[in-house]
Amino acid sequence: MTEELHNEEITNEELLPSSSPSSSLIELTDINKYYPVGKEQLHVLKNLHLTIEQGEFLMIMGKSGSGKTTLMNIIGFLDQSSDGTYIFDGQDVSKLTENQKSDLRNKYIGFIFQQFFLIQSLNVSQNVELPMVYEGTKKENKRRKIAEHYLGLVGLEGKENSKTTELSGGQQQRVAIARALVNEPLLIMADEPTGALDSETSADIMGILSDLNKEGKTIVMVTHDNDMKKYASRVVYMKDGLFLTEEEYNNA
Numbered sequence: 001m002t003e004e005l006h007n008e009e010i011t012n013e014e015l016l017p018s019s020s021p022s023s024s025l026i027e028l029t030d031i032n033k034y035y036p037v038g039k040e041q042l043h044v045l046k047n048l049h050l051t052i053e054q055g056e057f058l059m060i061m062g063k064s065g066s067g068k069t070t071l072m073n074i075i076g077f078l079d080q081s082s083d084g085t086y087i088f089d090g091q092d093v094s095k096l097t098e099n100q101k102s103d104l105r106n107k108y109i110g111f112i113f114q115q116f117f118l119i120q121s122l123n124v125s126q127n128v129e130l131p132m133v134y135e136g137t138k139k140e141n142k143r144r145k146i147a148e149h150y151l152g153l154v155g156l157e158g159k160e161n162s163k164t165t166e167l168s169g170g171q172q173q174r175v176a177i178a179r180a181l182v183n184e185p186l187l188i189m190a191d192e193p194t195g196a197l198d199s200e201t202s203a204d205i206m207g208i209l210s211d212l213n214k215e216g217k218t219i220v221m222v223t224h225d226n227d228m229k230k231y232a233s234r235v236v237y238m239k240d241g242l243f244l245t246e247e248e249y250n251n252a
């Protein structure tokens with residue numbers, strides 16, 4: 001959509017993506033992550049390399065404790081690796097300040113979580129408008145119009161004024177997807193997005209994500225659910241902080 005709706009001036013020019021057509025969206029090299037536990041260092045991510053291209057639907061599959069969330073947090077600039085390099089659309093993330101990282105995160109990454117994380121004191125539209133508030137879109141009617149567009153896209157037209165507590169789990173996740181889309185991010189990150197939903201509703205939500213990917217949106221999703229693999233264009237398998245081949249993973 002919506003060039004006409006998204007014509008706000010971008011205030012921080014140096015944070016624009018490099019838009020070099022040949023570069024990958026994400027390049028992680030030699031990534032390690034240690035957590036201090038008492039006097040020891042717990043080695044949670046072990047020398048990982050991962051490249052993600054624009055337009056992929058990458059699924060990171062692994063059992064509980066394998067390091068998926070830690071890796072997602074690094075990719076989404078919510079945490080940093082202990083060492084290694086992370087290039088996001090041509091920019092070295094380690095050279096960015098915390099403020100620049102949060103600007104980049106708000107502009108270029110949309111998050112979807114298992115528990116939805118909607119704000120109950122706000123109505124549906126206000127929840128979807130939040131990333132635009134953070135980005136500085138001041139005109140309320142403009143935010144509302146964009147929110148309506150994305151709520152329509154996820155099948156929630158007419159629910160703008162509803163309370164989030166009046167919605168089913170699947171509807172709440174649709175609100176979260178609309179919220180993840182409003183700033184037209186380069187990347188959608190989904191952490192177990194169907195983990196709190198029944199299988200029919202899960203299929204609906206995965207259908208929406210799949211359609212978004214077919215329209216060109218890059219998606220990275222973590223899951224422990226083998227049934228989700230069919231939605232992915234590529235699957236990477238994790239165990240104990242390492243990437244495994246599918247065969248190694250199935251035999252582990």
Ligand SMILES: Nc1ncnc2c1ncn2[C@@H]1O[C@H](COP(=O)(O)OP(=O)(O)OP(=O)(O)O)[C@@H](O)[C@H]1O
Pocket residue numbers: 035036037042044062063064065066067068069070071224
């Ligand atoms: N802040 C922390 N401090 C110490 N250890 C941590 C911390 N966060 C995670 N860990 C440990 O790091 C390892 C990987 O955790 P992580 O949450 O990334 O795994 P996961 O694959 O996402 O698991 P789950 O599916 O249960 O969320 C686990 O052993 C976990 O206990």
